[in-house]
């Protein structure tokens with residue numbers, strides 16, 4: 047039977063041609079892991095005269111498929127390389143009565159609290175079903191007031207950055223990760239003046255400490271009026287020398303470096319204004335800078351990403367140079383060129399996240415903590 051063979055050959059040829067064509071690439075979507083949803087940017091490029099448009103980036107996230115959080119929202123299939131073959135995202139701890147400032151537990155009259163979770167308490171198979179492991183409160187000395195961020199390990203210790211409270215100064219402290227959690231203050235002023243309210247901190251691969259200072263303590267009624275611009279500083283932990291490395295922000299916030307230390311990312315949360323209210327015409331923006339190899343001043347500022355939900359707060363970078371930021375709808379991930387790959391969509395604000403070794407991203411989200419088990423790894427030992 048010759049004719050069917052010819053038909054088969056023709057069909058094969060057409061298939062082979064189609065497989066190499068743009069049509070095939072654009073229409074054949076690889077099978078997605080559970081908890082993942084692909085939202086093709088073409089599917090919402092035009093909403094039309096009767097479309098449902100969002101009025102506020104603070105009120106609602108962009109969830110056109112109406113999927114129940116938590117889930118992986120994919121805008122570019124390269125996100126599958128970040129997620130790996132069998133990703134999961136699961137709520138691992140929560141306490142609905144405990145949300146610091148918004149629930150009145152930390153303010154001018156109440157210091158905030160630092161808790162510890164132990165990932166050894168997690169069951170073996172996380173699959174998206176919420177669990178609740180214990181959170182142990184650390185008994186920290188009173189030099190630590192209103193902790194806003196942290197990083198480490200740094201020379202065997204945790205580095206906490208603290209906003210200060212009332213007249214008690216903002217500070218950077220080394221904290222013993224083990225009981226009794228004793229602390230040493232590394233810095234609490236700039237040539238005698240208090241910082242505004244210190245916010246976030248990272249250690250550069252060179253060993254120098256970089257941190258942001260911003261007015262949120264005043265905007266949230268627990269610090270006096272600011273005395274200095276919102277800026278990014280460098281502390282040399284060996285000499286104690288402090289200098290400014292970047293300025294001209296609305297409200298500089300999260301900070302991160304690429305693994306080679308050549309690029310710095312700074313989030314500007316200008317749109318979030320505390321008692322002044324939110325203003326969507328101000329920044330919700332991540333800037334990229336080159337780190338000067340000699341002075342470590344941040345140069346060549348450029349736009350890296352603008353978040354579509356809330357403001358980008360804490361930032362992390364993985365080994366491939368992908369950039370993660372806590373935003374109004376969860377954690378958003380861009381590749382090193384600033385293309386939004388996808389989101390860890392939580393339906394709630396995430397202020398920060400941290401890699402707990404390879405393939406484990408711990409995400410802080412108001413009254414909840416999530417763990418994403420993915421393929422990506424942190425760019426630096428200290429993240």
Ligand SMILES: *[C@@H]1O[C@H](CO)[C@@H](O)[C@H](O)[C@H]1NC(C)=O
Pocket residue numbers: 094095096
């Ligand atoms: C939009 O809605 C109006 C009023 O219901 C209707 O007349 C019009 O056809 C709709 N336009 C489109 C593009 O669907």
Ligand SMILES: *[C@@H]1O[C@H](CO)[C@@H](O)[C@H](O)[C@H]1NC(C)=O
Pocket residue numbers: 141142143144
């Ligand atoms: C939840 O947080 C509140 C306030 O900090 C605390 O009193 C309570 O013990 C916490 N609940 C649990 C189960 O940890």
Ligand SMILES: *[C@@H]1O[C@H](CO)[C@@H](O)[C@H](O)[C@H]1NC(C)=O
Pocket residue numbers: 173174175
């Ligand atoms: C996840 O595992 C729990 C038990 O550990 C089970 O009750 C639940 O149905 C599972 N959920 C999914 C989505 O597989």
Ligand SMILES: *[C@@H]1O[C@H](CO)[C@@H](O)[C@H](O)[C@H]1NC(C)=O
Pocket residue numbers: 203220221222228229230
């Ligand atoms: C904690 O105390 C021990 C014992 O005095 C000391 O060796 C260590 O440096 C202290 N750590 C910090 C971070 O202050």
Ligand SMILES: *[C@@H]1O[C@H](CO)[C@@H](O)[C@H](O)[C@H]1NC(C)=O
Pocket residue numbers: 325326327328
């Ligand atoms: C929002 O910010 C813009 C730019 O700074 C300013 O012109 C405008 O008055 C602000 N709007 C409100 C409601 O504060």
